[in-house]
Amino acid sequence: MNNRESRGDRDSAGGGSGGPGGPGGRRPFFRRRKSCPFSGPGAPKIDYKDVKLLQRFISERGKIVPSRITAVSAKRQRELATAIKRARQLALLPYLLK
Numbered sequence: 404m405n406n407r408e409s410r411g412d413r414d415s416a417g418g419g420s421g422g423p424g425g426p427g428g429r430r431p432f433f434r435r436r437k438s439c440p441f442s443g444p445g446a447p448k449i450d451y452k453d454v455k456l457l458q459r460f461i462s463e464r465g466k467i468v469p470s471r472i473t474a475v476s477a478k479r480q481r482e483l484a485t486a487i488k489r490a491r492q493l494a495l496l497p498y499l500l501k
Contacts, residue, residue: 437474438474439474439475439476439479440473440474440475441475441476441479441482441483442476442479449479449482449483449486450486451485451486451487451489451490451493451495452490452495454490454495454496457483457486457487457490457496458496460473460475460483460487461487461496461500463500464499464500465497465498465499465500467483467484467487
């Protein structure tokens with residue numbers, strides 16, 4: 404019961420208008436949904452020999468960048484990871500970047 408009382412105190416001490424969008428009545432920031440760079444007409448094909456394309460999806464440390472950052476679809480992310488790993492095995496891409 405003590406837990407509920409402390410929660411109620413915290414809610415009333417917000418200081419905002421309580422309307423949609425938070426304090427000040429502003430609308431929340433709308434971020435446009437990214438589309439997959441490998442889908443659509445004229446999109447590049449994922450190829451393990453295309454080192455320049457693959458390097459766009461590798462971090463400074465040499466890790467594969469997750470799809471939530473690059474907006475690559477799940478299917479294309481699996482193909483991309485396979486291509487990057489294949490290029491690493493053939494010494495086209497380094498395993499680690501210093």
